[in-house]
Amino acid sequence: MDENGSASGERMLAALRPADLAGTPASWQQRKSVRTRLKLVEAAIDCLVESGYPGLTTQAVAERAGSSRGAMHHHFPTRLDLVAAVIDHVFYKRMRLYLGDYLKDLAGLDPAKVVAVATAAHWRSVQTREYAAYLELAVASRTETELEQMFVPAARRYEEVWLSEMTGTFPFWEEQWEAMLRANDFVIAAHMGMLIQRTVLGETRTQTIGEIIEQFAASLYRT
Amino acid sequence: MDENGSASGERMLAALRPADLAGTPASWQQRKSVRTRLKLVEAAIDCLVESGYPGLTTQAVAERAGSSRGAMHHHFPTRLDLVAAVIDHVFYKRMRLYLGDYLKDLAGLDPAKVVAVATAAHWRSVQTREYAAYLELAVASRTETELEQMFVPAARRYEEVWLSEMTGTFPFWEEQWEAMLRANDFVIAAHMGMLIQRTVLGETRTQTIGEIIEQFAASLYRT
């Protein structure tokens, strides 16, 4: 990945890159502004991971970012403005993480094993703090309407790019679009459930389900 | 189901029945007490479904239950006392719902189709408000430690009963315990993920995944 944050193989994703991650602007002020925004958004993600969506308070974020509430208000007038930035940031960062991980293992691979590799990479991406934040947002958006209005469109936007990038890595998936979509949807849903049940299931059973999913996703593609 | 809230086929479950659902006590006072407690807990579940865990405030619950904050404090001194009651209530009610639904379709069924029937019944149980409340609690327990300390043990407790009841309906599952456990864990995780992704996926793709899960769960058992 280069300084602008684009890995090889990312075609559409760059178009959705949040301004916060758009490299180094010209002026010193703009650079400082971006740095502070980024600091605040990252702090917000920390809050999300540690205390959930209700723990994402302006106070906690400012304190954690080592910034003042005034500075925060300058960049994000209301709490929802910050949340909007967090949504974009989380989607983008998690997707880049996954794609980077996935593409790394892809060089000269037996095509029959592509789905298994993708599934394994996806499970790794699920165990990141970005995904934990994503989960909090996804669940909170079920009950907070203002959040839903930002989250669902963003999810759809990024999902389109996601699928586009995936088919891009293996063009023959276009011919098997339905099978690929099924396997993709299935793995995403199953892994999310796995993550939530993990606490109750324990590590052993979680791993067992993971293997099942991996095998089954591969079989779905061959269909 | 009889008045005491036990359906045919429930062996262990009755032992976990919360006091709120334990039928009709002797004295008028106790009956009134139970009625009020139940009203409060149900109102709390409504809050959970509509506004999530942070929306489960003492004010909102009391107001929705048509009760006063004072009465509430009499039955549940602190908010966490109420939450504890809600946890038990949700687990118990949802499990009864599922078992009732599942056992209803079981009479004289081709054994090969049992898993498919169980999976379908489980998906129906996932679409209830009790499950929505359960989901909110499960996710909130990831970040709220006091909640986790009540929720995780309760989940383990009820899961044991769950598995016990399931094997009870088909004793030959004891011989295939591993396969049954795998299929069970898998379906539970996958359905939870499905529910959360539903908003983004839309109805068509959600249904497709549902069918995949159903078929695959059946194949898991035959293994």
Next chain:
DNA sequence: GCAAAAATCGACAATGTTGCCGGTTTACTG
């Protein structure tokens, strides 16, 4: 340099939530 603009800071009032408490009504007991 100097004024304008950007970034930052701390404090304020308004609101909402929690736990607690004194007082009241209602039912049980002897």
Next chain:
DNA sequence: CAGTAAACCGGCAACATTGTCGATTTTTGC
């Protein structure tokens, strides 16, 4: 028919959170 106990009521202080504002510091354009 008291006297006790359970159930219920409304209000209070303490605290947290949000949005807003005026003032201050830092950077930029001229």
